[in-house]
Amino acid sequence: MIDIKEIEKIVIQSFNNAKSKLPMLKKAFSALDEQAISDRVPRYTADLLEFGDFLEDNFSVLFIDMRGSTVRAQKIGAEKTFLSMHAFIPAMLEVIKYYDGYVVDLMGDGIMVFFGGKNSSMNKTQAAKNAGLCGLDMLRVLEEVVNKVLDSEKIWRIACGVGVDYGKVVVTKIGIDRIFDVKAYGDCINKAAHFADDAQNEVLVSETINNLWPVGKNGKMKLKLYRNDAYKLERQI
Template sequence: MFMSESFIPASEFETASNAVNNILGQPVEEIEITDILPPLNDISDSNKVFKGKLSVLFVDMRKSTDLTDELKSKKMVKVYRSFIRIVIQAIRYSGGYTRQFAGDGIMGIFQDSNVDDQIISSSYKATKAARYIHTLIDYCLNPALKKSMDICIGCGIGICTGTIMVTKVGMRGKESDETAENETGIVWVGSTTNYANRYCGLAHPCEIFIDENTYSEIEDSEVWTKTSRTKGSKIFEGYTVSEYYLSLPEEITTEAVKADKENDSETSFIQEIFAETQEKTLLLVDEISKKSAELSVALEKIKQRENQVIARDNDSRKENIRLQQWQSRLNSMQADVDRKEQENKEKEYSLHMSIFSQTFCKDNLIKLYGKDYWLELIQKMYELGAKIGKSKLQVEIDLDCYLVDIYMCFTMYEEAYNILCIQAKYSSWLNLRVFENVVRESGHWIAIKEILEKRVYEKKDYRECLDKLKSMSY
């Protein structure tokens, strides 16, 4: 027997009432998110919420409705699956988690992490994932779509960083029917999620739109442009960058295939102001025309005075030419002095560097000089390097193998490991025996493993060291 459409049984109303009262009557217990996001299955259907600082990334495909109208359904399935597969890979390989799908929209979550006592911010991971997505779409997916279907796609990406609460919502299966499925899901409570979604909607194809919090945590801030955009009556301020790709290996020669830039239906803040003031500007034209006649008379008087000034300027110009000639000679002499001074600084740097090369692998001699001597000399190299425009990292690259040798002689294993990572990343060779000793004595291996895997992927000759590391049971 089917119940009337206008009738709710008392038992069902009571079930709903009990559920609401139970939820409203329980206190909300906050659990700080620590090392990793809780697995979805570990979040209970209760007033317990996980709370923490996260970066939220939203991405969606542009003009997907138009594509669906143009392509047959089966082809569109391939487009959707390819797009979503690429986005998930970019989020996952950048240290994030994919948590929601809505049509062609996808949400990624990122949190801070600590690797070898170095904090990697959620903002860095999220912006890297966004660049990863745009790179794979324009260099991988679009070339394939262009070849097989003669189409290409674009997407906009929005990122926002802030405090978010995570909780489970929904309804478990009916108590009287064990076969009924649980209809529950996870919601991400907070304005951070809403703003990331809004920024995504305002981003143009191949553009990333981030908020102030995200911008404050990234290092490549100089490539971003401060932006104001409107959605309805609300103004959204942030930072944008377009076609900010990640680099690809040299052997990948595919050319980028980009989606056409769509006309944004939303007007910018400046455009709105212009539209409002344009009519007033036209009214001012008549008034300006009346004033122009008066200005013409005044202009004639100004020209007469200008001729007098020109005559005086001719005399001054001759004197200025003479002074410029003297200044040019002084500048040339100063340039010679600066060049000589720079050469002397470079010679001093090279002279001190020769001390390292002459004592390399001579452990007895290194120990004879003593630990304090070498630490002072290393600091001296940083100072000399700064005088010739070298950063601390560049100095360490110049001295990498020497520093590893010195630090190992004085059992400074942490320092030896850090320099070994620099040598692996920037140098063209590693001593297998030294590599094995440093890793074993320091007890560290995660960072060096990631570096070696990348170098091997780039076809650098580090396969032997990587195999050795794997054989050490790390």
């Protein structure tokens, strides 16, 4: 089970550390936007690939995306956005770590995560389950930890959507000498991102995830049809 108190301690420490650096922030905030993590697709590092090469694998893909982040940043300003991200990102990374996910990309207002793959100890059923549970606990930690910290500082709360799908991913090395990245592409990535964009403080998953989800007697999870191509994942009360 996720240790909410431990995550809260980490988030408060990160937030306060960022707060202590505010006097030095000034014009430096622009350098924090849209920084991708290079060379982090699970087990596929740049030294294994030449430009134009590609490798295929299957993953559960999770996107978490902040709602209205552009308007929010405009309303609260650079300093409070800076502080918000130092509460939000560490909290989400702790949850991802708990569920053995791989952070593939950190965007300005969201995170892309992979679970499973042929080099992982997870089978595809476990990868689907870990991704879905990770999404639910991300939203729980957002509400019980991150927004609690933001409320205490009178900073606008953060709302998010989470999307999850499973499928084939193509991994490639893209760029030029000395300026390159390892990137992943696939329909499941696009679908997970689309679900995350539509979700409002909820986890939307594909029919593939629904079919992979382990079913047990007296299960504590519920998958409810949201629309013809998506299911809403919920904990049973």
